[in-house]
Each structure stands twice: as C-alpha cells, then as structure tokens.
Amino acid sequence: MDYSQLDDAALAKEARRDAEAFTILYRRYVTPLYRYLYHRLGNVKDAEDLTAQVFTDALEGLASYREHGRFSSWLFTIAHRRLIDLYRQRPADSLHEIADGSPDLQSVFEQNEMHAHLDKLLRKLDEERLEILRLRFAAGLGFSEIASLLKRSEGAVKMTLYRTLDWLKTNWENGHE
C-alpha cells in the first residue's frame, strides 16, 4: 500500500511498527505545526525547539493515540501541553514580550506592509480569537479539528472565526496609524 495515500489514523496505526509511516505523518505536519508554534512564540529557536519536542512526544506516545480522535488534534494537544510547560518555565510576560517584540517576527513583517498592518490589528484581538486564527491559518486545521482541540462545538468555532474576520474587515482602517 502506498502510505502517502493513507489518512492520518491509518498511518498512526502503521507508525507503531513502521518508521516510514511515521515519517510520512511527520512530513505532513511538520510545517503546519512549526508555523503554529512560530506564531505562538514569535521566534525561530523556540518554534524549532518545541516542534522537535512535540514530534518526539508523539513518537513516544503513539501507543496512547486514540483512533477515535483525530491525529492532528492529538498532535496539537501535545503542542498545547508543551506550550504550557514552557509558560510555566518562563514568566508569561516575558513570553508575550518575545511573541510581540521579537526581532524575528518584526523583521519578517517589516518586509511586508500588509503583514505589518495585519499584525497591528491582530494585537487587538483576545487570545481565544488569535488561537482560532492560528489553528486555522498557520496550522491549516479544519473546523472540526479545531473544535475537538479546543473542546468547543464546530458551530462555535465557525462563528468565532467568522466574527473575527468580520471584525478585522470592519476595523481594517483603524489598524493603520
């Protein structure tokens, strides 16, 4: 069977015995996970560090992956756990400082006027809305995946996202100083 055609659940089962199946899962998720963590943490080294930790945890914990849950939700649950660990290790304000004021993130956005503008607007959003945006656009998760990850109904996630988009549209000019 061509592993690349299998879905995540079937791959995760195969991955208990076959390194190749795990590699395909890894390749499928490394970029979305990294992007998500990068936008949580705002700098390359923390994002890389946590990406590596999350995949290592996933590899070690494959036996505890529940088939009825989605693999992506499971992987991002691990990521959440790791983020909490990191927040415990470092005072929250220092991390916020990194995410908001990181030279990495700033230099990326300075190159793109539109991104810089969006960045200003996004700073006005609360964490819950930001998280849904990150999971949707950085991690590329579907509504049902986000819902199961955040333990909300799919409808609630959709509503929050659409309202956030609406808010961004309405406040588009306000973000420009």
Added chain:
Amino acid sequence: MSKKHTPPMPEELEKELQDYYASPEPRPEFISRLERGLHSKFKEQEQKRMFGNSKKKLAWGFGLALAAVLIGLLVTSPTVVAAMKRLLGYISGVGLVESESPIRILAEPVAQTRDGITITVKEAVLSSDKTVITFTVENIPFDKLSHGEDVPVCAIPQELRLPDGSIVQSVSGNATGWGSGYEYHLTYASIPADVNEATLLVPCIQDVLPGVLPENWELPIRFIPAPLGFTVAPVTEIAPSQEPTAAAENPLTLTKVVETENGYILIGEFNSAHLSKDMNVTAYPASPRIFDADGSEIPYTIPPELEQYSVMNGITPWAAQLNEKSFRWPLKIVVDTVDTDAPDLHTEFDFDAGANPQPGQVWEPKQEIQLGQYSVVLESVSFSGTGYTFKFQAKDDLQIMSIEIVGYAAVGSGGGGTGQGDSELTLDYAGTPPTGLLKIRFGMVMIRINGPWTLEWQPDDATILNLPTPTTAPQACLTVDAWQAAFANPMPLPASLTGKVISYGRIIEDGQNPSPENYGVFVANLDGSNKQVIGQGVWPSLSPDGTRAAYAWEQGLYIADLATGESHLIPNTNGNDYNPRWSPDGTRLAFIRIDDFNLYLINPDGTGLQRVTSGNEYEELVDWTPDGTGLYYGANSSQGILLRKIDIASGAVSDFFTISSKGASFAVSPDGSRIAFSERVGEFSYQLFISNLDGSDRKLIGDSGKWGVTNPRWSPDGKWLMVGIMSEDTAGEPVLGLVNLEGCQVIALPLEGEPYDWRP
C-alpha cells in the same frame, strides 16, 4: 494609495491571513535534521520493544561490550585478522558466523495456535558464536491491539530456556510487521554443542494489552546438524590498508567481502580515530556511496542482519550488498562528509554580566574563544530579564549546540543556527537569573568534516568479470532516460488515446508551499482538458459510465455527481472507510473499513451494506473482477502481499501469488487476465511489472530507480498503463505518465497527480 486603506473583500482577507500565517517556512536543514533524529529514536524504541527495559539492558549492554572487544581486535591486530580468516562464514538472514565448527539448524518448524493466534518458530541457526531464532506471530485481531488505553502494552523480551533450566537472553534482533502479525529475528548467545533442545518463551504478544490474548507461550524446539546443502558463503578478510594514504591511516576501510550466489556483500568500518590526530571524536559518517570505474553510482541494499545503528569506540560499521557480479572494476567506495560531536572541545570562558543587568541589555564582546583547533567568536549576549541569549559565529564548519552557565541549572534552553557556523543559544532561569561574573561552559559542539574518504576494491578474478560493455540495462520501457525524454519534449497524444482520468493530486496551485488542504480529487480528459476539481478527498474512483466519482474523506465515503458538481456523504459509511471501487455495472461500491480491516460492499444510496471478508488479513482492495462477481484484494502476510480473489456470493477465496514488498500497488487488466503492479525494491527504488494473475509470464515494464512510480492503471483497451511518476523533474509532484505495453512508447501527460481510474 496603499492597499491597506481599503477594507478587503472576505476572500482577500482570508488570503492575507493565510499569507501572514504561512511565513516563515521552517528551515529545510531543521526539518531534515529532526527527521533523522526521529528515525533514530524510532529504531531505539524498536530495540526497547524487543528487549524490554530494565533487566534486558544488561544483556544488551553485555552484547555490545562483547562485540566491541571483537571489533577492536579485528581492527588493531593483523594477526588476529589472519587467524580468524578461515573461521567466518555468512549465512543469509543470519549474518556472519563462526563456520569452522558444525552449524546446526532447526529440526522442524514448530507452531502453536491459541485463540486463533499462531506463533511459528520458522528457523534457527546455531553456530559456535551465536544462536539466531526466527519466529512469526500471526492473525492478531485489529481490536486487540492497544487503542490508546493508558496501560503499558506488552514489551517483554523472548528468552530461550535450555533443558537444565538455564535461560539464554537475546542480545540483538530486528522485527518486521505487516499489520496482523510480525516476525522476530532474534540473536542469542551460543548454545553448547551438546544441547539440542530448547524452549522459546514468548510471554505475551507485542503491542497488545495485558490479558486480552493468550500469554506465556512455550514452544519446544529441536536442533539438528545442518545438511550438506546448507549454504554458508565464504568470507574473505581484507588485510588492513595496503595503500596507506599520505599522512594518516584511511578512516574508511573494507574489512570483509562475502561472495554470494549473485553478488557481493562488502563490509567495512569508518574509524573516527584515524580522522584527526588531535581530536578524540566520534564521527557519524553518511552511508558510503559506491561507484564503478566509469563513475556510475551503483545501487545497493543493506542486509538487515548487518545493519547497525550503533557506533562503538568511534567505529561506525557499514555494509553494502551488491546484487551483481559484473562491474567495470575497480569499485570506488566514498564517504563524502562526517558529522562529529567533539566532547574534548569542552571549554569554559568568562562573561561579566555586571551586578544588575537590565532586560533588553546587549553586550557585544566579540570575544574569540579557542576550541581545540577551532575558534569561535562570541558576537553578542543579550539579557531578557529571565535569562541570556548568546550569539556565536564560528570560523570553521562548526556549530555550538548547547552551553551552560556553570553552577546554575537553566529551566529552558533553545538554540539554532543557519548551518553557516552561527549559533544562537538561550538559557532561561526559573528564579532570578545569575548575574555578575559568569562562567560559561560549552556543551555539545558539532563539527562537519569534509572528505571525501575513498577506497577501491575489486575481486581477485576481476579481469574475468570485467564488463566489456556498459552495464546491461534491464529491458524496461519506462526507464529514467525514456521518461526524461518524454517529460522534456511532451508529444501530442496519439488520436487513439482518449478518455477520462480521475486522480488524487494538487487541486490548488500553491507554488512551493504545498499544504494538505490543497490536495484532493479531480477528473480531466487525458489531454489535460476539462479539468474538474471535485474537492478535498482521497482514494477516488470514477464510475464506469464516467458520470460519478466516489471518494473517501472525513465523515465517510462520498459520491460526486460530475454534471452538477455536487457531493454527498453516502449514508452508513464512516471516517474509517477507504478505497471505494465501483462495480463494473456501476450499481455498487466495494471498500475497506478499517474499523476491522475488512472488505465491504454498499449501494451508492447507502443501502445494502455487506461485509465480504472476515478475519485478520488487513485486506487491501485491488478491484472488482470484470464480471462483477468477485473482488481482488491483497492480503498482508509475512512474505509480502498475497493477491487473492473472493467470490462474493459463496465467500470462496482463491490465491494467486505473493508480491514480496510492502510498498506495492496493483491493477487488474480490463479482461481480468493480467495484473500490473509497482513494487518497491530496496529502500527507495521502484519497478513496475505486469504478469498473469498467478505471477507467471512476469515482464518488467518500468525500472525507474529511486523515482516513485505508483498506481498503475490500465487503459480501457488494455494496451497502455498509466502511472503516477515522482521524479526530480516533477518538482515534488507526481506527474501522470503512459507506457505502451506493445511498442514501449512513453508519454508524459500534462496532468499532475496519481491516477485511480481511466475510463473511455
């Protein structure tokens, strides 16, 4: 005016958000390094699964120590090499054995079945230095495997009990699995020559929760002298370096050559000690590459019994199995680069942060620090309030991987670099970070050393075997050259070639950043025209009349009406259903349900759900029989994938032949007489064959080296095969290709993806 003054349209806003969140991409070197690291970790876990954790570590450690001593002797003492010359033999599947004393084997296979699970001891080989036992466990029901319960699954090792009650523990081994079963290949210490009986103890079935399947298996086995025909290939020891290189000894050595029936196995080492006189380092070399005298790279496989992941005393073993005897001699073996960690380069330096550093404070010491023969510059240090970030720039090909402030344990640390000698390392502290004069110590330092290191080899009778002409190319139609020519100069399709194809592939153009949601199902004419995207989904199938597509996606199986473009979920299917295939009359769908890994049928309206197979073969659906009365499927077994057919009405099963590869895909010809299959040979090498259903009259159609050639599909008239080809030319996306089975013509279609059906 600037675009940002105008509120974007909703879809523009989504696009902007996607762009915003899509950058930056992870660094490629980070992705590949992590992938390698995870692969090693996987192997490490596999070892743990086989040998358990606590007490078995001792046995494993002992085995390693013994092997290290042995290899140490081989390397350092030519006399020992000479003395051992006559003793070693190679047994396929077992590895190197001492062959002077009589070899014993298993008297007869022993099988036990309990609650439907069968354990079979298939093979045993006993030499004066080791005992190798191969056994299989088969027919494990899918629902008995661990499904996420927080209970440790079985991971207790299998021991041998001798008649006097003594226990022999395994020292190494490897395993292969195929879903419903696995095969273990375990190496134990030698068993005294006068002991011809033992009991294999299997405490439990791997990966299964305690108590759900029979435990404490005892399989009595007997050993007899190997019969005359038992093949022990002679091993030729290669004398240590006859051509010493100018200054130091070559770290790359060839130590043994095994001449097999159809080729050679080369066994050697990379010895870090000969890398640099000044450093005591352990080098992690890339696998050697082998070239013939013309510089053509020769593919090889690594016999699993000789594959080793460990590095002992700085020596990394390597092995390469060549499946040919005629080459343009001599062969050149090359190691290009090695990565080393340099434990002896640990150095400390002082950094004065002052009594009261302020968050945001930056120092730029530009301090040069000597690390053995290397030097690194401390470019800057910054203080965040909770810790420090150190930036280094090395002059050489060196990277600082970790540092510490002596006397203070950091709670968080991170680091990275671009691979250009720069490193950025952060240390964070739980309470107040240390201040004042700090002593900084380097932890792990990685150094890339560029070779190449080479050596040459040819057998004594090389002149007889030297090839007068270039290597005999396999008589395949779809070769690397043929495909490159077809891809570079796309030819118009012959008028006789028409029809529709349904594929899985990229449905949204996304440049170099493919994301999962940009892949899905589409239908197009063979010439690329009338491309109709159905949407996200996998495993598509096009109805015989070409009007409907079935596919699998999140909630179950779906049907799309191509005229309206609308899709609906088929009732009574679920997210564990895959690979729907339309019956020849278009009235039913066959599919796999991985709730229990069996084949099912369902009507397109969701009625008539019927299970066709039962049992634990973890079936792979191939297709319907042309008359619609049966299904072809692949059954996973220890030998590979067995092609079978089941008659739907009676449930009668007939067997055809086994494809000895895990990565196979198949298609039965429209008249049901031939089967096309792509087979993965070696690690990343693919071949495409057609044969009769019983495996006879096998013909090589495609030999595409390391390219992926997948999903063969027959043309409606059975004269062409369509495949998905992933090559260096196709920028990471498979491209559809055609190969004519009569005239050998190869055509690249203007379509990406992997084909699933070709309808008239």
